Amino acid sequence: MNDNDQWPRQVVITGLGLVTSIGLGAEEFLAGLRAGRSGAKPITAFDTSGFAHSYGCEVADFDPAEWIRTFQPEELGRATQFSVAAANMAVADAGIGAEELRGRRTMVSVGTTDAESRDLDLLVGEQLDKGPEHLTPGIARRAHASRLSTSIVRELGLTDVEALTIPTACAAGNYAIGSGYDAIRAGDVDVALCGGADAVCRKTFAGFYRLGTIAPEVCQPFDRDRKGILTGEGAGILMMESLESARARGARIYAEVLGYGLTCDAHHPVAPDQDSLARCMALAHRNAGITEADVDFISAHGTGTKANDVTEAGAIRQVFDTPPPTVSIKSMVGHSMGAASALGSAACALAIAEGFIPPTINHRETDPECGLDCVPNKARPAELTVVQNNALAFAGNNAVLILGRHREAA
Amino acid sequence: MSALVFSTWSAVSPYGVGSEPFRTGIQAGRSAIGALDRAAFPGPFTEGALVPDFNAADHIGRKGTRTMDRVTGIAVTAVGLLLADGGPELTSRPEETGLVLGTGSGSVQSIMDFTRDSLVGERPYHVDPARFPNTVMNRAAGQSAIWHGIKGPNTTIAGGRLTGLTALSYAARLHRGGHCARVLCGAAEEYSEQRAWLEWHGRDGDDRTSPLGEGGAVFLLETAEDARAAGRRVRARLLTTRFRAFAEPSDARAALAECVRDALKQAGARAGEVRVVAPAETGGHLAGTEEAAIGDVLGSAGPRLLGSRALLGDTSAATAGLQLAAVLSLLDDEETPPGALALVTAVDRDGTAGCALLAAATNEES
Structure with missing residues (x-):
């Protein structure tokens, strides 16, 4: 801890690790966001016969051996492979050496919806084929949610570290980033590697399909003809550190984390609640020390279901006199579950650093019930100062994160 | 704190x-x-x-x-x-x-x-x-x-x-x-x-x-x-938590010992003040690790060890939560001096170690 630090400390994002269906690494992800690339394609993760439609946003061409050093790929489930790969990318992107990182007190915090449910799917298959006495021990060992964070610790050889996995479903990425923000801000740790990871699995696809919320081929958030979500996968890990730490090593700063808010609807297992989400946004603004008028664009949860988009738009209008442009990158990367708000946060950080608002693709006609400027189909150049990243989850868990441009005082 | x-x-x-x-x-x-x-x-x-x-x-x-x-x-x-x-x-x-x-x-x-x-x-x-x-x-x-x-x-x-x-x-x-x-x-x-x-x-x-x-x-x-x-009795004060990680099982003992030393230091407490320790009693290749680490920091004639695995089985993710409950149960004992310290420890096969340090309520608090 540096005695020259201002208290509470400022927290900045200095590295991004991204495993997404529209590109691996910050540069490719950025190119995808600018171009409005789509990650949608037929699902290959499991046998989809019997489903009338089965598109998703899988990460194709991911070779774990290319991104992971300490582990043999088969020691890790797919979601953990994503989280470890993204952590390696974030550290490399931040330009901090492995030794230097090991000398810092660190937090590793990874959000998820399903953790290694894909492995649990595999084990059910083994049970049906051979009986429960004959499961592959390596898969049983790696199928734990805690592995998403502890495997990053192992990969990087960290010792002075607090590791946690936050399985708060589809808002988990924002939760994890918030936990790192609080820890750095208070001086508990110097560095935090935070984000989210998930892998496409049969269990979750079948569940959403049964609920009638899977779109046949494209995800069209806020569109009059939207038909639902496309399940996706990937990981986003953000390297966060105190401003003093970033300055001391001359690091590039993408954005500053200004604050966040959390609320629970305490109302319904799957249906969102407008008032509770509005309260969450207001809490986030207060925590970040901003007002709604400061927000230059919103990266929405924007799943593309009837219920989410109308409720979320309603909550935005409840809080904002004049809603700013509100986009959903899920139109491009699908709903990557626990990784979703981490990818959204990374997109916000890149948007601030590069001066543009990512588009909502597949857009034809805005639903008047939503009534938002969703930056249809083409990225828009913009000077951004404050941006907001929304996340909602099953069980009524909401998390809203606020990022801002970091300006060095003259 | x-x-x-x-x-x-x-x-x-x-x-x-x-x-x-x-x-x-x-x-x-x-x-x-x-x-x-x-x-x-x-x-x-x-x-x-x-x-x-x-x-x-x-x-x-x-x-x-x-x-x-x-x-x-x-x-x-x-x-x-x-x-x-x-x-x-x-x-x-x-x-x-x-x-x-x-x-x-x-x-x-x-x-x-x-x-x-x-x-x-x-x-x-x-x-x-x-x-x-x-x-x-x-x-x-x-x-x-x-x-x-x-x-x-x-x-x-x-x-x-x-x-x-x-x-x-x-x-x-x-x-x-x-x-x-x-x-x-x-x-x-x-x-x-x-x-x-x-x-x-x-x-x-x-x-x-x-x-x-x-x-x-x-x-x-x-x-x-x-x-x-609100008229709710204070049972204990949370002093601090500490965590570390280890790459090899042979490093687990030192990692946990470091957590305990740091926790005591941060709380400004001495090893001799710890009266009760509840270890997770993680088994397999980590069996005995926690007890050894506790001995390293608190000495062999140290605190009472409160193990619950032989009583409650391996409760996996609930383990440390139930250890905390066990410590609170014991701190409620009339023989526990006010302000006495209690420690909850755990190590995990995935290479993590951690502890929490608590103080029994003082007379003013309870």
Whole structure:
């Protein structure tokens, strides 16, 4: 801890690790966001016969051996492979050496919806084929949610570290980033590697399909003809550190984390609640020390279901006199579950650093019930100062994160 | 140092439902491990420590409990007991109350049953939509909030055997960050056939047959001022938590010892002040690690070691939560001097170590 630090400390994002269906690494992800690339394609993760439609946003061409050093790929489930790969990318992107990182007190915090449910799917298959006495021990060992964070610790050889996995479903990425923000801000740790990871699995696809919320081929958030979500996968890990730490090593700063808010609807297992989400946004603004008028664009949860988009738009209008442009990158990367708000946060950080608002693709006609400027189909150049990243989850868990441009005082 | 104290708490454990049976069971050192009902719980184990005759409907009512899985029932029941014990003031500001609950991977039974239905049904989407939320790992925390109307931050934490400690650290930070005025914090784990098979196949050889347990514990963390104003007795003060990681099992002992030294240093306390230590008693290739590390820092003639694995079985993600409950049970003992320190430790096979340091309430506090 540096005695020259201002208290509470400022927290900045200095590295991004991204495993997404529209590109691996910050540069490719950025190119995808600018171009409005789509990650949608037929699902290959499991046998989809019997489903009338089965598109998703899988990460194709991911070779774990290319991104992971300490582990043999088969020691890790797919979601953990994503989280470890993204952590390696974030550290490399931040330009901090492995030794230097090991000398810092660190937090590793990874959000998820399903953790290694894909492995649990595999084990059910083994049970049906051979009986429960004959499961592959390596898969049983790696199928734990805690592995998403502890495997990053192992990969990087960290010792002075607090590791946690936050399985708060589809808002988990924002939760994890918030936990790192609080820890750095208070001086508990110097560095935090935070984000989210998930892998496409049969269990979750079948569940959403049964609920009638899977779109046949494209995800069209806020569109009059939207038909639902496309399940996706990937990981986003953000390297966060105190401003003093970033300055001391001359690091590039993408954005500053200004604050966040959390609320629970305490109302319904799957249906969102407008008032509770509005309260969450207001809490986030207060925590970040901003007002709604400061927000230059919103990266929405924007799943593309009837219920989410109308409720979320309603909550935005409840809080904002004049809603700013509100986009959903899920139109491009699908709903990557626990990784979703981490990818959204990374997109916000890149948007601030590069001066543009990512588009909502597949857009034809805005639903008047939503009534938002969703930056249809083409990225828009913009000077951004404050941006907001929304996340909602099953069980009524909401998390809203606020990022801002970091300006060095003259 | 944390500003938080432990006041009201509850447990749903193999000793029964409530903090009182837990306290008596732990104080008496009685084992709750017994023969499993093999019809209800087939699988590789013949013995286990289950919450006796547990049925959530008996405790929280029949309505809405049909589709609730076992771990959700345990959590909702434990939170309900705590709220009842804490008095009406506790539910008067639902927006300012947080809930942080530790889990393994939610209910692996619910998740795997759902996949099974998709694989063996006539159509792959012939799954029960009402049970879909059970397959998402924040179900127990979220349903506890829905059931009891808790509207503050609602977070699910997974940290292997350290889960209860990780959740505690997260909860304290949530409070300090201004996200809630007080926070219910705990951990829960269910016994299920699928969890049993995963443990059986995933554990080290010599640890394989060690019986499993289940249960949950929830604690109210609040400021001493709030506890006093509401007439809730302060049981202990949370001093600090510390965590480290180790690459090789041979480094686990040093990693945990370092955590304990740091925690004492941060609290400005001496090793001799620690009266009780509750280790997780992690087995397999880490067996004995915690006891050795505790000896390294606190000396061989040190504190009373309060192990509960022989009494409650291996409760996986609930382990550290139940250790905390065991420590609070013991601190309630009239022989415990006010201000005495207690330590909860854990190591996990995935290479993490951690501890929490508590101080029994002083005369002014209680």
